[in-house]
Each structure stands twice: as structure tokens, then as C-alpha cells.
Amino acid sequence: MKASYISLPYFRLLLLTLLVCCASCKSSFQKSPAIEFTRVPQANPGGPDLLDLIEGRVENAAPDQQIVLYAHAGAWWIQPTTDQPFTKIQPDGTWKNSTHLGTEYAALLVAPNYHPGAKLDTLPPLGKGVSGVMVSKGTIGMPASExxxxxxxxxxxxxxxxxxxxxxxxxxxxxxxxxxxxxxxxxxxxxxxxxxxxxxxxxxxxxxxxxxxxxxxxxxxxxxxxxxxxxxxxxxxxxxxxxxxxxxxxxxxxxxxxxxxxxxxxxxxxxxxxxxxxxxxxxxxxxxxxxxxxxxxxxxxxxxxxxxxxxxxxxxxxxxxxxxxxxxxxxxxxxxxxxxxxxxxxxxxxxxxxxxx
CATH class of the missing domain: 2.60.120.200 (Jelly Rolls)
Structure with missing residues (x-):
């Protein structure tokens, strides 16, 4: 009986095919980024001198990605200021910053080279440096006692x-x-x-x-x-x-x-x-x-x-x-x-x- 064998070129081709398939399977199981708010300020038309804390966490973010925050008050305004547009994600995935008050709040997960707009009529879609968008209405409650x-x-x-x-x-x-x-x-x-x-x-x-x-x-x-x-x-x-x-x-x-x-x-x-x-x-x-x-x-x-x-x-x-x-x-x-x-x-x-x- 003759022994069966696989030629070396064919073996290499088979191995390469298996590696590609494994990489494809692995990528298909990679989870998409997820943004969550853990603290949202009250719904308030806001103003240039009214601020509160906003907090959240991100899952499956790339190591160099950051958060960009917006508050809606007639339009979407970048937070907390135009010269400080990025919020750092901590090693445990949490983030925290100040925001001017608005009726809604948005958090974008963006690439490090992303250039956010200071004022937007609508939030940007996914793609072109944006890998996650989360929006929340401001909380309803009595104003803080003065x-x-x-x-x-x-x-x-x-x-x-x-x-x-x-x-x-x-x-x-x-x-x-x-x-x-x-x-x-x-x-x-x-x-x-x-x-x-x-x-x-x-x-x-x-x-x-x-x-x-x-x-x-x-x-x-x-x-x-x-x-x-x-x-x-x-x-x-x-x-x-x-x-x-x-x-x-x-x-x-x-x-x-x-x-x-x-x-x-x-x-x-x-x-x-x-x-x-x-x-x-x-x-x-x-x-x-x-x-x-x-x-x-x-x-x-x-x-x-x-x-x-x-x-x-x-x-x-x-x-x-x-x-x-x-x-x-x-x-x-x-x-x-x-x-x-x-x-x-x-x-x-x-x-x-x-x-x-």
C-alpha cells in the first residue's frame, strides 16, 4: 500500500487558508464599542455659565480613543469648552467631565486625530473617526436648592x-x-x-x-x-x-x-x-x-x-x-x-x- 502525502506547496496553501479563516472568525467575534452614561445632569436650557458633572463608561474602546461631549441647547455645543474638546477615558473604562447644561447630552467615542465641531445642528454618524455615539435626555427633577x-x-x-x-x-x-x-x-x-x-x-x-x-x-x-x-x-x-x-x-x-x-x-x-x-x-x-x-x-x-x-x-x-x-x-x-x-x-x-x- 502506498503512503498518502500532501505536497509542501499544497500544505502551505492549506495553512494560509486556515489562518485567514481563523482571523476572519476572530474578527467576527470582536465586540463593538459601547458607551454608557452613569451620571446625567438635569434637563435645563442652560447657559454659558451653568455647569454640572457628567460621567459614564466605555467598553471595547481602543487604547488611544477619547470621548467628545456635547450638550443640546438650541444646537449641539461641544463641552466643556472649545479649547478642551476631549475627555480622557480612564484605564477602567470610566470617564468624567464638566458640561454646560442642556436639554440633551451626547458622548462620542472618537479617534485621537478626530477634529470635532464646536457647534453642530446634528450629531455626526458613525465613521470618519467616530466609532460610537450615545445620547441621553437630561434628567427631570426639582432644581437644586439655592x-x-x-x-x-x-x-x-x-x-x-x-x-x-x-x-x-x-x-x-x-x-x-x-x-x-x-x-x-x-x-x-x-x-x-x-x-x-x-x-x-x-x-x-x-x-x-x-x-x-x-x-x-x-x-x-x-x-x-x-x-x-x-x-x-x-x-x-x-x-x-x-x-x-x-x-x-x-x-x-x-x-x-x-x-x-x-x-x-x-x-x-x-x-x-x-x-x-x-x-x-x-x-x-x-x-x-x-x-x-x-x-x-x-x-x-x-x-x-x-x-x-x-x-x-x-x-x-x-x-x-x-x-x-x-x-x-x-x-x-x-x-x-x-x-x-x-x-x-x-x-x-x-x-x-x-x-x-
Whole structure:
């Protein structure tokens, strides 16, 4: 009887066929990526200054893929900011970030070279760098309880949610706001659970055109990264519309720069910013807001008299927002988390707020 045999070329062809079949079978059993939300913020039209945490997890993601978040408020807006469009996936598959509020929220699993749009009418389909899309409606529930504080004859809402003022998300704590026995308002930045928490209050109603005055105690002790904001804005708008008038006290982490500025948003237009230096001691910062015009002035001391000589003043007649639903705000936050400049708690004291129609 002759022994049967397989020729070497035929054996090689058979082996190659088997390898291809095995690879095909293996690929057919590979699971598609899956995105899941584990925490979704409330459904809220949102606004450029209202944030909350959003969390989730991903299964079967490639090692270098990332999450891109969107919130829907009239359109899909990238989250948390246009210059921070990606959310990192942790080794255990979880992800977490801040988002501005909206009626719906979306998470996209994308390739590392993906270029997301800042504003979209519709979410992108799968393909071209997108390997997963998950959408969830905002949760339904009662709004979080607000802490009110009475200061200078007005009721102010104390911020407890995160905010992205200054282009970086900061945590805020209602514990950082109080009034003393004199009725003065105190705002602090303090460390909680290894992170700096900031402070902000805003009026619970709009005042419109008129004069806004803020009397502040000495702020020469502020570190270069601290920012004190005295401003009006409408944070309930669903789209990012510049509608602010600001007095900002900060060196923006540059110790040798001037420590104050007047501002009509948007800040990136050179003509909208007037830098100046605020001296040590008690000062009053004010602005007179009129249709198409806003006049800023700063003087030493508590009062502004007709014969008071400002140490700084500026008038803007371009880009001045019309009065709508803007409210007055007083804010203290850390610019771009420059923690190397914060050696301990930072505190500012506002003696008085005054409005004159």
C-alpha cells in the first residue's frame, strides 16, 4: 500500500487558508464599542455659565480613543469648552467631565486625530473617526436648592455649581460666602478634597441700565492667579452670546503686569479691554451703563463725589450690550488653576454694592 502525502506547496496553501479563516472568525467575534452614561445632569436650557458633572463608561474602546461631549441647547455645543474638546477615558473604562447644561447630552467615542465641531445642528454618524455615539435626555427633577444671602439691601444667589469663567472649569462652594456683623460680603477660595473651590454671588433679579458701584477693601494681598470679577451678565441664555460688562481685578498669573481691567465682552477684541493698576487700600469701582455706552471709573475710598478724581476711567461706545436679563455678579476664582501661586486661602471683602437708575 502506498503512503498518502500532501505536497509542501499544497500544505502551505492549506495553512494560509486556515489562518485567514481563523482571523476572519476572530474578527467576527470582536465586540463593538459601547458607551454608557452613569451620571446625567438635569434637563435645563442652560447657559454659558451653568455647569454640572457628567460621567459614564466605555467598553471595547481602543487604547488611544477619547470621548467628545456635547450638550443640546438650541444646537449641539461641544463641552466643556472649545479649547478642551476631549475627555480622557480612564484605564477602567470610566470617564468624567464638566458640561454646560442642556436639554440633551451626547458622548462620542472618537479617534485621537478626530477634529470635532464646536457647534453642530446634528450629531455626526458613525465613521470618519467616530466609532460610537450615545445620547441621553437630561434628567427631570426639582432644581437644586439655592442658598440666598442678603447684602447691601439685595438678595444674592450663592453659586454652588462649577463654572468655566476664565476658560477653565473651577469648583464653587457655598461655604465660601458669608456676611459679617458689619454686613460686609466675604468671598474666599479654599482647598476642599485636594482642589481649590471658589466663590460667587449674583443678584436674584435684573436691574438694567444705571450705575453699578462696588466698594472693596484692600486687595493688594491677592496672588497673581486670583481673579475678582464685578460684572453684569445673563447666564440663562442658551447660546454663548457675549453680553457682559466687567471690572476684573487680576494679574492673570503674570506678577509684573497691571492688576485690573475694564472690559466689554468679547475680551479678544483689543478695543474692548482697558488695563490699569488699582492701588492699595479701600477703593470704589463703578460703571454707568447707558444705551450704546458704558463709562467706567475707579476712585480711592468709599464714596464717589462730583469732585472725586478717578485713578482710572474709560468709556466704551462700541460693542456695548443692550439691557435685557443681565444680573450683577461678584466672583472670586483661580485663573487656569495656577495653584503654585495659592499658598493658602484667598479672601476678598466687599463692603457695599450700590445701584442708581
Amino acid at each position: 442658598k440666598l444671602i442678603h447684602f447691601s439691601g439685595y438678595d444674592w444667589i450663592v453659586r454652588a455649581a462649577s463654572s468655566s469663567r476664565g476658560g477653565e472649569t473651577n469648583a464653587y462652594s457655598a461655604k465660601n460666602v458669608w456676611t459679617d456683623s458689619k454686613g460686609y460680603l466675604h468671598l474666599r477660595m479654599t482647598m476642599e478634597d485636594g482642589h481649590w473651590t471658589c466663590a460667587e454671588v449674583n443678584l436674584n433679579h435684573s436691574l438694567g441700565y444705571g450705575s453699578y458701584r462696588f466698594v472693596l477693601e484692600d486687595n493688594s494681598h491677592l496672588p497673581p492667579s486670583a481673579v475678582v470679577g464685578l460684572f453684569t451678565t445673563d447666564e440663562t441664555r442658551s447660546s454663548i452670546v457675549e453680553n457682559e460688562l466687567d471690572v476684573e481685578l487680576s494679574q492673570w498669573s503674570k506678577p509684573n503686569s497691571k492688576n485690573s481691567q475694564y472690559l466689554v465682552q468679547p475680551y479678544y477684541i483689543t478695543e474692548n479691554v482697558a488695563r490699569f493698576s488699582t492701588p492699595d487700600g479701600l477703593v470704589t469701582h463703578s460703571f454707568r451703563w447707558q444705551p450704546g455706552k458704558v463709562s467706567f471709573a475707579s476712585v480711592r475710598g468709599r464714596m464717589i463725589h462730583p469732585d472725586s478724581k478717578p485713578f482710572a476711567q474709560h468709556v466704551f461706545t462700541s460693542g456695548v450690550p443692550a439691557a435685557a436679563a443681565q444680573t450683577a455678579h461678584i466672583d472670586l476664582y483661580d485663573f487656569h488653576h495656577s495653584q503654585s501661586h495659592l499658598q493658602g486661602p484667598v479672601e476678598v471683602v466687599i463692603e457695599k454694592f450700590e445701584y442708581l437708575p
